[in-house]
Each structure stands twice: as C-alpha cells, then as structure tokens.
Amino acid sequence: MDTILILDFGSQTTQLIGRRIREIGVYSEIAPGDAKVGPLLKKEVRGVILSGSPASVYDKDAPLVDPNIYELPVPVLGICYGAQRMVQDRGGRVSSLKNKEYGRARIKFLEQSSLFSGLAEGFTSWMSHGDSIELLPGEFRTAAVTENGLPALVVHEQKRIMGLQFHPEVSHCEGGSQILENFALKICGSRRQWNMETFLNKARTELQERVGSNKVLLLISGGVDSTVTAVLLLKALPADQVHLMYIDTGLMRLNESEEVAETLKGLGASHLYLIDGAERFLAALEGVADPEEKRKIIGDLFIRIQAEESAARGIEGPDRAFLAQGTLYTDMIESG
Structure with missing residues (x-):
C-alpha cells in the first residue's frame, strides 16, 4: 500500500x-x-x-x-x-x-x-x-x-x-x-489505497493468521483503547476464543464500574470476567502517600490478580493464550 x-x-x-x-x-x-x-x-x-x-x-x-x-x-x-x-x-x-x-x-x-x-x-x-x-x-x-x-x-x-x-x-x-x-x-504519485474498511479487513486477516485457534485474553478497562480492541477481536475471531477480563480496583468514580460492566456485556463476548479486587487494592494502599509507590503497588497487584484469575480459568501462559492490548498510536510513538 x-x-x-x-x-x-x-x-x-x-x-x-x-x-x-x-x-x-x-x-x-x-x-x-x-x-x-x-x-x-x-x-x-x-x-x-x-x-x-x-x-x-x-x-x-x-x-x-x-x-x-x-x-x-x-x-x-x-x-x-x-x-x-x-x-x-x-x-x-x-x-x-x-x-x-x-x-x-x-x-x-x-x-x-x-x-x-x-x-x-x-x-x-x-x-x-x-x-x-x-x-x-x-x-x-x-x-x-x-x-x-x-x-x-x-x-x-x-x-x-x-x-x-x-x-x-x-x-x-x-x-x-x-x-x-x-x-x-x-x-509523490501516491494512490488512494487506504480507508478504514481496508484497515479493518487487513487487521482481521492478520489477527486470524497470528492467533489461529488459540485463546486471546484482553485486560479491558472500558476505555476507548481496550474497548475498540475488544470489538475488533470479536469481529475477527469466534467469540469463544476471546476472553475479556475487567478488574475493579475500587479506585474508579462512583458507579463507573457498573457502567463499564453494562457496556462490556453489550459487546457480545462469550467470556466476560468482572473481577472485584477493590478490598485487596485498598488494603495494599492503606497508609501509602507517595504517588510513585502507589503506582507500583497498583501495577504489581493488578498483574498478580490477573495471573490468579487467568490460572483459575485455564487461560494463563504463552502456550494457552495470547495477550491482547489496545494502545493509542501516540503511545506507540512515545513508548515504542
């Protein structure tokens, strides 16, 4: 192209x-x-x-x-x-x-x-x-x-x-x-060969070839990045292959987790896991004032809960599932 x-x-x-x-x-x-x-x-x-x-x-x-x-x-x-x-x-x-x-x-x-x-x-x-x-x-x-x-x-x-x-x-x-x-x-002599439908078709084909019959785990927040990724995965792959996991940290705005849950239920996923981790996160953060330390605690605990929940559902490990991630193009430029 x-x-x-x-x-x-x-x-x-x-x-x-x-x-x-x-x-x-x-x-x-x-x-x-x-x-x-x-x-x-x-x-x-x-x-x-x-x-x-x-x-x-x-x-x-x-x-x-x-x-x-x-x-x-x-x-x-x-x-x-x-x-x-x-x-x-x-x-x-x-x-x-x-x-x-x-x-x-x-x-x-x-x-x-x-x-x-x-x-x-x-x-x-x-x-x-x-x-x-x-x-x-x-x-x-x-x-x-x-x-x-x-x-x-x-x-x-x-x-x-x-x-x-x-x-x-x-x-x-x-x-x-x-x-x-x-x-x-x-x-430059470029031809008009790009449009969103072309991009989506290419992305679907690449996903199907890459994933095959394996499971795909997406840690979904309900934000634009991860939700768009979920929709694309569900368009490209059979719903039974796609596993969406939402971890409630207890740090969301009032009623936001309930709103996110309703949105995610409407995506048509066969496997949607809504994990309530609020007590664990709040207990781990109790008495911590330093923002950087809070960030590390939240990140580490998030990964630990994800690993535990994935193992409980048989979707952990590189031989059992792919991990999908939705990232803005601007973030790709900044972080590589």
Whole structure:
C-alpha cells in the first residue's frame, strides 16, 4: 500500500499531519525524527514529511535527522521546523525573528508550484514560529513568501525536496488539505489505497493468521483503547476464543464500574470476567502517600490478580493464550 512516512520531531500537530494524509485516502506512518531512514524506507513509501518541532535548529540539543534523508529517491517535504532543519543541514542559516510569525499570514507566489495547485495567490496560511530562514543554501530557491516578505515555500533546484514555513495540517490554513493532497498525489504519485474498511479487513486477516485457534485474553478497562480492541477481536475471531477480563480496583468514580460492566456485556463476548479486587487494592494502599509507590503497588497487584484469575480459568501462559492490548498510536510513538 502506498505510504507517506512522517518523521516526528515533537510537534503537537504531527498526529494531525498523519490524519490529514489518511483523510486523502493515502496510508501514513509516523516514526521518530532521528530514526535511521534505511529500515523505514520500505518499497511502499512514496514520500517523506518532516514535522514541526518546539525546538530551534540552532539549539544545542535540537533534534537531528538522518542525513541520508536528503539523498532519498522519493520527495521530501519539511513543515516549519522540518523546513528549517533541511535548510540548516544543507548549509543555509536559520535565525530568531525580532517579530515572530504567529497566526494568519497571506502567501505571495514568486513562481508556480505544483504544491500550491488549485490555490489562489493570497491564500491565508497559519504560522507558528519564532525562527525564520535567513539564508538559503545555494541549491535552494524561494518559491513563495509571506506578507511579511519571509520565505514561505523553498524548493531544491534539482531534487524533489521542499519546505513550508507554515502549517498546512491545521484547519486555520486555507487549502491546507489541498497542499498535502498535492504533495501526496501529484508530487509523490501516491494512490488512494487506504480507508478504514481496508484497515479493518487487513487487521482481521492478520489477527486470524497470528492467533489461529488459540485463546486471546484482553485486560479491558472500558476505555476507548481496550474497548475498540475488544470489538475488533470479536469481529475477527469466534467469540469463544476471546476472553475479556475487567478488574475493579475500587479506585474508579462512583458507579463507573457498573457502567463499564453494562457496556462490556453489550459487546457480545462469550467470556466476560468482572473481577472485584477493590478490598485487596485498598488494603495494599492503606497508609501509602507517595504517588510513585502507589503506582507500583497498583501495577504489581493488578498483574498478580490477573495471573490468579487467568490460572483459575485455564487461560494463563504463552502456550494457552495470547495477550491482547489496545494502545493509542501516540503511545506507540512515545513508548515504542
């Protein structure tokens, strides 16, 4: 499946870039900004986006990118910090602005660019940076500027490398989705091959192949992550293979465990275990004030109760069951 790879330098809108690309119908994946590019450059990758960052490129501990990124055979788009990173890395200069650019700014074209195809000159972009490109490397030129006369789009003279000094991914930017679509479809040549149904079918197939006839245990909290995982498991596998275990720690809000139980009963699971561990948790926490110590006590006791209950039901051990986990994509980026 054609893919746009996004390298994350800590921007608060990196996930939004990924979502915008998928809304176009193109699959996107997010990886740490300093990751080695080689292992990430699968044959499906049609282009790379370098995200923004709260850092400045001239900071001592500024996030760096693998230099091989500039030698890739696929297009590369830098957004804000990503654009400044490529300029600095290629011998240009980025400096702090006396008057920072935050908020709306109109864009003036210096030349036609396929990145701006379908947009009228003077469209309103969304800025969020205190630094700007002061000097371009000799291999780059400025293709568009802001109403303040600062570079808004810079492009490489020979390679398909370009940088935007504004954020097309945010809703405040006029035509922002069009810009990302132009990059993904026109410049990278990606095909619209991704949608939620395609993803679900692929996930179902992978689950069925991986699990086979084995049992699957999911420790479910009633939150979005684990509940969505439960629904997916029950769609992919026979209900008799799926075991949902909810452990009440006694630390939930008033009546919340009862509400969670009602929700879980509606999922259609054949095996739903509602474990009341409140007395054990509260007894273990009695007299403990340190938050970190409480966290360890809760975690250790949770695992111990899970092991006891699983053993009692014959679903413990790697040879008897798989352990399923629902995790947000953002947590995958942070924790690996």
